[in-house]
Amino acid sequence: MYNIVQINDLNHYKLIFEEILDMTEDGFVVTSTDGTILEINTAYCNFLGTTKKKAIGRNIGEFIKNTKMLEIAKTGMKEIDTIHELVDGQQYKGDKFIFVTRSPVKEKGKVIAAVAQVKFRMNTLKLTKQLLKQDKELKYYKAELQRLRESTFDLNSIIGQSKIFMESRKLARKAAGSDLPVLISGETGTGKEVFANGIHNASYRKSNPLISVNCAAIPGNLLESELFGYEEGSFTGAKRGGKKGKFQLAHKGTLFLDEIGDMPLHMQAKLLRVLQENKIEKIGGYSPIDIDVRIIAATNKDLWQMVREKKFREDLYYRLNVINIKIPPLRKRKEDIMLFVNYFLQDLNKKYKTDVIITQRAKEVLANHKWQGNIRELKNVVESAYVLAENNYIGVKNLPSNLLTCSVDENTTVNGGSLNRILSEFERDIILETLIENNYNATKTAYDLGIHRTTLYKKMDRFNIKISRIVKG
Ligand SMILES: Nc1ncnc2c1ncn2[C@@H]1O[C@H](COP(=O)(O)OP(=O)(O)OP(=O)(O)O)[C@@H](O)[C@H]1O
Missing domain, CATH: 3.40.50.300 (P-loop containing nucleotide triphosphate hydrolases)
Structure with missing residues (x-):
């Protein structure tokens, strides 16, 4: 009971109120309806270059020439976070702008006072800079987490x-x-x-x-x-x-x-x-x-x-x-080479939402390379071939030239397979690559391959080679 009596004491309320107002870096001022300063906190006094003792009882207009506190008292309307430009000759601590929230205090609908909260630009800037710095750090950590x-x-x-x-x-x-x-x-x-x-x-x-x-x-x-x-x-x-x-x-x-x-x-x-x-x-x-x-x-x-x-x-x-x-080393685990090729290619397809596949002949070349740089080299080759792929196919011509000049191990086949199947896959790849080389010109491709154009179409059909850019002439 004793505590309640104490808090009900107006003077105690004032002390508590003052303490709260001084806890923030923002400025606070309370004026009567005619603009007389009834209460002001230390942060605002510091900004205005005055003290509480000197400011209380004076009119806010003496400090802020173009004050809007009277308007608030008159209209009874609240203003949130508006930018207030101080008039010339009234720049405090280099601040020409302040952010102000003003609000009327009403009793039974009648305005009895006005309160304002002032955010100092410099403080806001400081805070913004801090937030930007934190944001940058956050981005860095996010990227790092992703990398990890x-x-x-x-x-x-x-x-x-x-x-x-x-x-x-x-x-x-x-x-x-x-x-x-x-x-x-x-x-x-x-x-x-x-x-x-x-x-x-x-x-x-x-x-x-x-x-x-x-x-x-x-x-x-x-x-x-x-x-x-x-x-x-x-x-x-x-x-x-x-x-x-x-x-x-x-x-x-x-x-x-x-x-x-x-x-x-x-x-x-x-x-x-x-x-x-x-x-x-x-x-x-x-x-x-x-x-x-x-x-x-x-x-x-x-x-x-x-x-x-x-x-x-x-x-x-x-x-x-x-x-x-x-x-x-990779050359001692040849069985794993294709696993890696498929893994890296799948990864790229997933990342870029594509369906790039690799021709059998290109696979053969990869399977027989010596891979001195091991998995790192293989990953780089697949990535560069992916970029160079045409019509969603990675062919031999998309592989780095040093791979083509390397000796081919004659004993190696990809994933085994019957002779017929391997030959078919070779035929399909050769047709596809010749088409690409000839910029999809069917006549030239047929000529280069030494077959009739109709045979070429039949074979394309059989091997399910579908090229939208086929040129007939
Ligand atoms: N089993 C694997 N699965 C997927 N990617 C792999 C695998 N092994 C290696 N890589 C990839 O191959 C590249 C080389 O791997 P890593 O850096 O671990 O090799 P390293 O032997 O430590 O190389 P260095 O001796 O040059 O430091 C990396 O891009 C890595 O992601």
């Missing part, structure tokens, strides 16, 4: 049915079930990073970060700060507030050290110490920081050979090489 989602492979969806590849995947599954260091070796573009992703995503650490560091891409002198971070002021050019290293960022998760063979020897020694002690020391830091990180390293070099040549520390080699997963 795209690069998120789980072990089951990693493509490959060849025996040799399935062995690697089986081992990766086992690795995911343990917390031991993994060394993934394989030629460039074989999918080492994809495997690292898969192992992390199948491990108990999957809800924590997987952080990648490409040891070859970071200059040796920067690798230490990249991996371990630094404290503020530890060297010229160090960022304010210091920087977290990748080890710290990967805490409770996985650190993927790509191209580990390119790590300079002095950094190898530091890495070894961290792996032994599970602690890092930031550059310029005083106390070690505990870290809990699972290491997956990858290399396309022969690390053991590097150990023999004293280019890689033997002790670090053993430390990293607890589980060794070798990813076979």
Whole structure:
């Protein structure tokens, strides 16, 4: 009861009211119907270069020459977020415009006062800038999330049915079930990073970060700060507030050290110490920081050979090489080539809502290529052929010329198949490609193929080649 009596006290109401008005950065003013300032908050006083004491009791017109408060009191109409331009000689703190919401206060339908809320342009601008910055950050994180989602492979969806590849995947599954260091070796573009992703995503650490560091891409002198971070002021050019290293960022998760063979020897020694002690020391830091990180390293070099040549520390080699997963090159898993071609093509068709298919002859060429750049090279070839495809077909002529000059392995056929079927598919492809080469001129195509035009039409019919742009002449 005592509290209610207190709050009912008008003076207490005023104090509470004043406190509320001073909580915001916006200006608030209350005037009587003739414009006398009854109440004003500190933010508005600051803006007008006055104090509450000086302002209360004076007319609002003395501060804002073209004030509209009297109009509000007269019309009894509310105005929301209108732009008010201050008259010349009345620019406060560089603000020529303010955003104002004005409202009459009524008792039994009669206006007894007017209130206004003023948003200062500078504050609004500051807020807008802040929002824009946040929006930019949000967009960045969205794009990053998208990138991560795209690069998120789980072990089951990693493509490959060849025996040799399935062995690697089986081992990766086992690795995911343990917390031991993994060394993934394989030629460039074989999918080492994809495997690292898969192992992390199948491990108990999957809800924590997987952080990648490409040891070859970071200059040796920067690798230490990249991996371990630094404290503020530890060297010229160090960022304010210091920087977290990748080890710290990967805490409770996985650190993927790509191209580990390119790590300079002095950094190898530091890495070894961290792996032994599970602690890092930031550059310029005083106390070690505990870290809990699972290491997956990858290399396309022969690390053991590097150990023999004293280019890689033997002790670090053993430390990293607890589980060794070798990813076979694509030329040793030819059965998988077509799986990849179909997978990448399907992906493009889905993305661009198309129905591009690949001719049998083009498939043959792809199946027999040596693929030194492995899956990365194959993906690029399919993408460029897709762009060059004509009439929804990828033919041999849409493939890069270096593929055509490579030797063809005579023993390879695509997915097996009877001689008749293979010959038919060849015939169909040759007809299709000659048509494309001759810009769909049927007479010229028939001539080039040494057949009559009617035979060409019959064959097109038989092979279900439908071309809308066929030219008869
Ligand atoms: N099983 C797979 N399924 C789908 N795409 C794959 C697969 N394996 C690899 N790729 C794709 O092939 C490309 C190369 O893969 P990745 O970067 O993992 O190879 P890498 O062996 O780590 O290469 P590098 O040694 O050059 O770093 C990537 O675009 C990746 O998405």
